[in-house]
Amino acid sequence: MRTSRARAEPSAAELSARAWPSWGRLVWVSMRSQNRTFWRNPVPVFFTLGLPLIMLVLFGSLFSWDIDVGFGPIPAAQFYAPALAAFTAANAALSNVGITLAFQRQFGLLKRIKGTPLPPSAFLGGTVVSSVWIALLGTLIMFLAGVLFFDVGIAAAKIPAAALSFAVGTAAFAGLGLALAALSPSGNTAPAVANAVILPMAFVSNVFVPAEDPPDWLRILGDVLPLKHFSSAFSAAFHPAVAAPAWRGTDLAIMVAWGAGGALVAWRFFDWMPRVAGGRRAPKAAAGQA
Amino acid sequence: MNAPSAATPAVAVRGLIKSYGAVAAVRGISFEVAAGEVFAILGPNGAGKSTTVEILEGHRTADDGVVSVLGFDPAAAGREFRDRVGIVLQESTVDTSEVTVAEALDTFGAAYRRPRDRGEVLELVGLAGKEDARLKALSGGQQRRIDLALGLIGDPDLLFLDEPTTGFDPEARRAAWEMIKGLRSLGRTIILTTHYMEEAECLADRVAVLVDGRIVACAPPSRLLGSERATVRFRLPAGAAPGDLPALVAAAVEVDGDRAALSTERPTAMLAELTAWAVRRGIELADLHVSPPSLEDAYLHLIGADGDGNRAN
Numbered sequence: 001m002r003t004s005r006a007r008a009e010p011s012a013a014e015l016s017a018r019a020w021p022s023w024g025r026l027v028w029v030s031m032r033s034q035n036r037t038f039w040r041n042p043v044p045v046f047f048t049l050g051l052p053l054i055m056l057v058l059f060g061s062l063f064s065w066d067i068d069v070g071f072g073p074i075p076a077a078q079f080y081a082p083a084l085a086a087f088t089a090a091n092a093a094l095s096n097v098g099i100t101l102a103f104q105r106q107f108g109l110l111k112r113i114k115g116t117p118l119p120p121s122a123f124l125g126g127t128v129v130s131s132v133w134i135a136l137l138g139t140l141i142m143f144l145a146g147v148l149f150f151d152v153g154i155a156a157a158k159i160p161a162a163a164l165s166f167a168v169g170t171a172a173f174a175g176l177g178l179a180l181a182a183l184s185p186s187g188n189t190a191p192a193v194a195n196a197v198i199l200p201m202a203f204v205s206n207v208f209v210p211a212e213d214p215p216d217w218l219r220i221l222g223d224v225l226p227l228k229h230f231s232s233a234f235s236a237a238f239h240p241a242v243a244a245p246a247w248r249g250t251d252l253a254i255m256v257a258w259g260a261g262g263a264l265v266a267w268r269f270f271d272w273m274p275r276v277a278g279g280r281r282a283p284k285a286a287a288g289q290a
Numbered sequence: 291m292n293a294p295s296a297a298t299p300a301v302a303v304r305g306l307i308k309s310y311g312a313v314a315a316v317r318g319i320s321f322e323v324a325a326g327e328v329f330a331i332l333g334p335n336g337a338g339k340s341t342t343v344e345i346l347e348g349h350r351t352a353d354d355g356v357v358s359v360l361g362f363d364p365a366a367a368g369r370e371f372r373d374r375v376g377i378v379l380q381e382s383t384v385d386t387s388e389v390t391v392a393e394a395l396d397t398f399g400a401a402y403r404r405p406r407d408r409g410e411v412l413e414l415v416g417l418a419g420k421e422d423a424r425l426k427a428l429s430g431g432q433q434r435r436i437d438l439a440l441g442l443i444g445d446p447d448l449l450f451l452d453e454p455t456t457g458f459d460p461e462a463r464r465a466a467w468e469m470i471k472g473l474r475s476l477g478r479t480i481i482l483t484t485h486y487m488e489e490a491e492c493l494a495d496r497v498a499v500l501v502d503g504r505i506v507a508c509a510p511p512s513r514l515l516g517s518e519r520a521t522v523r524f525r526l527p528a529g530a531a532p533g534d535l536p537a538l539v540a541a542a543v544e545v546d547g548d549r550a551a552l553s554t555e556r557p558t559a560m561l562a563e564l565t566a567w568a569v570r571r572g573i574e575l576a577d578l579h580v581s582p583p584s585l586e587d588a589y590l591h592l593i594g595a596d597g598d599g600n601r602a603n
């Protein structure tokens with residue numbers, strides 16, 4: 001180590017004249033940092049990108065017949081691929097925001113960040129953008145696989161509607177991810193809660209298999225929760241019976257409401273200090289996603 | 291530079307109180323730290339060092355008292371304040387991180403208005419050439435140096451170091467001390483906590499000894515404890531019991547096997563009694579020597595953990 005180096009001291013005027021780094025740049029820097037954390041951990045990569053793809057392949061082998069809804073025979077994948085893509089995006093947004101932040105709080109990274117001039121909004125914004133980016137990749141991979149291997153057709157005129165549904169749905173689940181991080185007592189509880197929420201929600205939302213004749217309470221539950229609306233808004237853009245441009249206002253509105261609710265919970269309960277061990281970081285043993 | 295003038299302290303604390311439920315962690319402490327000063331808070335586990343420092347950092351809020359750091363109230367301070375302080379927490383956060391050294395420093399550096407050069411910071415903490423190593427793969431001591439590097443990347447006027455060298459090997463500790471001295475010579479203000487009297491003595495302009503939430507002494511290290519106190523050691527002559535010694539000596543002596551030691555504020559009188567006694571009996575006292583108190587002894591005495599190991603309350 002070297003002991004000293006003379007540094008040209010800037011004058012006070014020079015200092016106050018020096019501008020803060022722009023908010024956009026700080027969102028970008030935070031997003032890149034969260035992306036690295038994601039790609040260098042095999043567990044979240046598998047659960048957000050690998051698992052839905054495996055489901056697509058399984059569904060493709062199980063339901064390989066064609067369906068005729070009045071437009072001639074159409075491969076069944078045309079109907080379940082969009083639903084699975086919506087699930088992929090929702091899961092990617094919810095988990096990558098909620099679990100990552102809960103672990104990063106547990107390990108004291110959020111406390112460390114709080115001690116720097118990085119605006120909290122830029123850090124959280126970067127985290128959300130990172131998870132939206134991962135959700136986008138997951139969705140594109142699903143459709144690419146669907147088009148290449150399962151004859152899924154895409155209508156150009158309905159792509160704007162699909163893109164809007166993706167943006168609103170993913171943002172809504174990212175908002176719920178913030179709420180998940182805000183309410184999780186520790187990093188270890190966040191993945192359990194995320195899975196306990198998203199998997200049953202997927203079943204009542206007809207993502208995996210359309211229920212033939214569900215009991216009322218199950219149907220109502222599906223109608224209230226956001227995933228069915230994400231799935232149906234998305235599916236509409238790929239359904240041969242739905243004409244372009246396939247905007248789905250009600251579905252979008254319900255998702256916006258959920259996303260805003262999640263953000264509100266986060267705004268009220270989110271904090272930066274580790275919650276276990278009296279505000280200190282947890283011991284190393286509980287290694288995880290962060 | 292825009293540091294406060296000598297008249298305005300960098301840090302001023304008055305009547306600081308903080309409890310966690312029934313635990314009174316800090317019980318009314320006051321001190322000031324001048325700009326450019328290295329100020330050490332020395333104390334045993336649970337004394338309230340981290341609580342105090344984290345209140346100054348704005349990570350925790352005080353129950354009562356007045357705190358001013360660089361002219362800011364840290365509990366309410368924002369970006370301007372954060373831009374000028376560097377924080378090294380007691381707990382490292384880098385041991386689970388998948389990012390590399392360079393990525394971590396660039397990410398954190400981006401938030402500051404005038405970040406230091408990455409290579410310069412790495413050289414300062416002795417990690418030059420480690421840019422591409424994953425934080426997770428570094429040794430514990432190297433990870434601690436990353437903590438230091440992240441505290442320095444914003445080129446702070448005021449640096450908080452909460453037990454910066456715990457876990458360092460002796461060589462790394464020396465190197466860290468050199469680094470801290472280097473920062474001091476650049477005019478930076480440093481507040482550090484430590485368990486090591488030696489560290490405080492080597493680095494600090496002034497030391498506050500914190501015990502059970504109270505400052506029991508605050509002075510330059512050389513003046514921390516009455517330097518007139520001395521330790522007298524000798525071997526107990528064969529056949530002599532401690533009770534045979536002259537009364538003044540017997541009252542103060544501690545015997546371990548044939549080794550006798552006593553700590554006294556009156557070494558002259560003590561020696562006169564002891565040697566007169568030995569001469570009268572024609573005994574040559576083996577290993578007789580008088581030494582100033584070791585700093586460790588001084589510290590242990592100060593926190594009331596000397597002698598029989600009881601902690602005064």
Ligand SMILES: Nc1ncnc2c1ncn2[C@@H]1O[C@H](COP(=O)(O)OP(=O)(O)OP(=O)(O)O)[C@@H](O)[C@H]1O
Pocket residue numbers: 277278279280310313314315333334335336337338339340341342380
């Ligand atoms: N978040 C917390 N919740 C409850 N009690 C706490 C909390 N933080 C600290 N304490 C208690 O307050 C007292 C002071 O703790 P503090 O961490 O400030 O001590 P310290 O001097 O830094 O100790 P160490 O040398 O072990 O780091 C201790 O009794 C500790 O148990």
Ligand SMILES: [Mg+2]
Pocket residue numbers: 339340341380452
């Ligand atoms: Mg401490």
